[in-house]
Amino acid sequence: MIVTTEKLTKRYGDRAVVDEVSLSVRRGEVYGFLGPNGAGKTTTIRMLLGLVKPTSGTARVLGEAPGTPKALLKVGSLIEGPGFYPYLSGRDNLRVHAHRRGVGKTHVEAALEQVDLVGAANEKFRRYSLGMKQRLGVAAALLGQPELLILDEPTNGLDPAGMADMRDLVRALAAQGQTVLLSSHLLGEVEEICDRVGVISNGKLVAESTVEQLRGDTVLLIKADPIEKAHVLIEGSSLHGDVLHVRETDAGALVRTLVHADVDVQEVRPLRRTLEEVFFEMTGVA
């Protein structure tokens, strides 16, 4: 495990912003940390980076206590937007960061290349577009070839093209075997990129599994005539108006059964819950 937390809790006064969160991120996976705004994602991530001290519970990052140099030097992060000096160029900002991480100029150039910012590296950070700023943030996170990349809402504020660019970048990193913890409230983004997902709501981790497991079994929708006869013929089916729902993957066998019984099959298609539906169900957000 790259990251583990055990009953990690952060309270401000009586309010538990993060409430006994126990999650785990495995090596080589893209872990989606999903939750509505204000659910506790950023606070959890800040605890993993040592910026915020937990009220109770424990966390280990790459086997080390969060916030220690041993842990931080193996982690690259981008939290709630990039934090850079506006008057410095992109390259100089990375040089400053490289000094702190103890890596040389070659790493700076490699990181700029990786996020496709070489052409704009000498421009002042304050003149960057939002997308360029986010990419520079990822470049800073990549300095020193970290074992774990923590990206908190990396597509926040980006236009659709910028979001697509960022998703491509994360996908490319994942393809290289990079472990990524990606926090987001954008379900499509998580569904597209992530191997496993942790869903946090009101400070509590309400689910942790693969996206597939989270969606649950695929249900087949069957439209047939007469529908009542089909309902009797197919064991375990449930009638929803003029259609049947059945948890069954062998659609061919089902159709054969119905046709042999002189039932007119009009439509058969898989009915999958989207991550969005699952998310709304779990978080109570509508």
Add this chain to the structure above:
Amino acid sequence: MGSVKAELLRLWKWPATWVLIGVWLVMSLTFGYLFNYLALNGGTNTRDLSQQQLISAMQPENVGAAVVRGLPMFGGAIILVLAALAIGSGYGWGTWKTTLTAGPRRISAMAGTLGALAIIVVILVTLTLVVNFGAAVTVASLEGWDWSLPGTVLFEQLAASLLVAAMWTGFGVFLGVVTKGPALAVGLGLMWAIVTENLLRGVGSLLGPVESLTKVLPGGSAGNLAGAVGGSGAPGVLNDLSGTTAALFLVGYVVFFLGAATLLKVRRDLV
């Protein structure tokens, strides 16, 4: 060492650093030499200073006094602003979170910032000395005075200048960390350095205990140290305490400001 390099790089390339240093150098030359020179050559009001005093203030051998006399109030205020901006701006820009997640321990990151600020302040004091010396030599040459190089007292005056500058730097750092932003830190700092202590000195003439207190406040201690090493003749310079006592108070303030700021930085959540 990496943290010092990082901070030095970003402070070196920060326009605010050079604007503030530039403003201070212009102020130092204007009030230390230009106005005195104009007063000497046809001025109608010489602020109760005799010609001999004006000449003495501009002599190259007294350049150390010229450097130290500006720092207790106006120079100190500029240094305080520089330090408060250097620390406080990081909260608004979000660079503290980048710094504190880069790898070094918080105490090392803070030491890096303080180390880089110390280097910038040493540069500021050195530039003040060089520019003032250049001005003094120019005036002496224009006036045809015989002049000589400063004596060993220069080292004492430079040490005092650095201690005063260190105190104001510490004050700015402290305010930047406490207020977690540049605006309030600069506002409070300037108000303290330029207004509050002067007001208290005014009240001190009515209330004895307040008068005693003003002598050992940050600006008062700085003024007394400047006065003790021969830097009299400028606003904020006092002659109420011995140099040693004033220096001890200043060391105490440096330790308190930097210690408290570092402790807060290390212990406080960054949200």
